Amino acid sequence: MPDHIFFRGGVHPDDGKSLSCDVAIQSAPLLETYVVPLQQHIGAPPKPVVKKKDAVLRGQLLAEPGGFVSAAIHAPTSGTVKDVSECLGLSGTMIPAVTIVADGEDTAAEPLPVIENWQEADPDVLKQRVTEAGVVGMGGAAFPTSVKLSPPPAKSINVLILNGVECEPCLTADHRLMLEDPEKILIGAQIIARILGVSEIHVGIEANKPDAIALMTEKASGTPVTVSELRVRYPQGAEKQLIYAITGRKVPTGGLPMDVGAVVQNVGTAVAVAEAVLEGKSLYERITTVTGSPVVAPGNWRLRVGTPYSEALKLAGGVKMDPAKLISGGPMMGISVYSLDIPVMKNTSGILLLAADEVSQYTSESCIRCGRCVDACPMSMMPGTLSVQIENERFDLAEDWHALDCIECGCCAYACPSHRPLVQHMRRAKGEIMAKRKAAQAKK
Ligand code: SF4
Ligand code: SF4
Known part of the structure; x- marks a missing residue:
């Protein structure tokens, strides 16, 4: 193993990946109805371009970006728009959504024109494609990928x-993707590098995935990509920790990866970029791990956005x-939800169920x-000192003590013998x- 730098802190939770890491990705059968949330990304909500009773085709635009930091939303199958209304979101509130009743044909819309010679293509044309594909x-x-690929001119990106x-316990979607689609990941990486104008490309993989490391290394041979x-x-897998581990560069407090010349993209994002460029495909499906000890047959599925969690769970028996x-995501950074009606979105990496004896019983x-x-x-x-400040509603002190630097990783709560709700406190402080x-900006 190369002598990579070890970042400070961190913990070693049980990885819980053995339930699903050897289960190959399966495609889900078509559903009768998909409820497609419109706000699936950080940033401005997109604007719907369809209305009730419209006929739609798979991959057709349902909503266009509502601003620079926004992303397009596309239909997961062909059918009829039943409604443009709302659905239950991760936070427990209702969010805008388009409901599609499938016609069972799964007819594809005309794909975006394929960009075969991506090695020669204008970087702006490639970036535009990433935007169009949502x-x-x-x-x-x-976070909308085209925005991450548009650093200000003053920021020079070189890696x-x-x-x-995939350090989050229990999740294996990225692991399977590296085993089953390594070529697409590597092409996606090179397309992203072309857009950014960088020649140094790394893929960071933890040593607990030796099969993925071996295959990706073999496939990367002869390419500019280093595994x-x-x-x-x-x-x-947190951006700042990954940048430090691979390059030794420290993102300053309050800063972004671009401040140290780096851009980080997930392997799944690289596949979506490759498919957008080489196949003209918009992003309407993803790989999701459905797992946990209560689940009959944990595994990894290719799910279309708008698939209710209840249907994903049926696929897993x-x-x-x-x-x-019930958790959307993994046990460390996932969000605890209360309903299986929530639909899969572009960032649903996992659907995790925990048994009673796996849930903290401590006060x-x-x-x-x-x-x-x-x-x-x-x-x-x-975190301990910040937590007391936050309990006392001293958000001014919490700001001085860099509460906004918190990446909500949960390591502090995992380590705390007093079982203090440290992450919840940090989230509250960041919100305040x-x-x-x-409010101060609005007054100016
Ligand atoms: S959740 Fe925030 S405060 Fe806690 S360990 Fe992670 S970064 Fe630190
Ligand atoms: S009791 Fe918990 S919050 Fe307090 S210092 Fe120990 S780990 Fe931190």
Whole structure:
């Protein structure tokens, strides 16, 4: 293994990946109805371009970007628009959505023109294609990819890092993608590099995926892509930690990867970019891991956006015991949800069910100042002290103590013997600080 730099902090949770890592990706059969959320990304909501009773084809535009930081939404199959209304979102509130009743034909819309000679293509043409196809970061954040590929002229980018780490426990979608579609990942990486104008390309993969490392290394031979094997520690896949591990560059507090000349993209995003350019395909499906000890047959599925979690769970055989918790994503950074009606979105990396004995039964106690959260924090923060400030609603102090640097990785809460809700506190502080900044901006 190359001598990569180990980032500070982090934890070693049980990875829980054995349930699904050897299960090949399966395609889901067509459903009768898809409920496609319109706000699937960070940024402005897109504007619907269809109305009730319109006929649509697979891949057809349903909503166009509502601003620079926004992303297009496309139909997952052919059928009729039943409604342009709302559906249940991850936060428990209703969000705008388009409901499509499938006609069972799955007829594709005319694809976007294929760009075969991508090696020679104008980078702006390639970037425009990423925008048209509605590609967003598929590792979790769902940030519009075309925006990430448009750094300000003052920021010089010289390294592209593809994130194949998948450090989040229980999730295996990226692992399977690297085993089953390595060529597309590598082409996607080179297309992204062409858009950015960089020649140094790395794919970071943790050492607990030796089969993916071996295959990606073999396939990358003769390409400008270097596969970097990384030591295992959560949250190795967080952008700032990954950049540090591979390049030794430290993103400054309050800064972005572009401040150190780096752009990070998930391996799934690279596949979406390759498909947009080489096949003219818009992003309307993704690989999702459906897993957890209550699930009968955990595995990895190619799911179309708008598939309700309940249908995804049926594909995995349903449950063999009552689950105590349902999580969108993984156990460390995922979001606990209460309904299986929630639809799959472009960033649904996993649907995880936990049994009663896997859910914390502890109640939160006072901080004993043991410092374990400080040791665990990969952002060199003091979560215990911040938590007390936040309980006392001293958001001004929390801002001074860099609460906005928190990446919500959950390492502090994982390490805390008093079971304090440290991540919830950090999320609250970040929300309050951002709201205060927005209000101050509006007054100007
Ligand atoms: S304070 Fe934030 S960044 Fe630090 S360990 Fe906790 S959740 Fe992670
Ligand atoms: S780990 Fe928990 S108990 Fe220990 S210092 Fe941090 S918040 Fe306090």
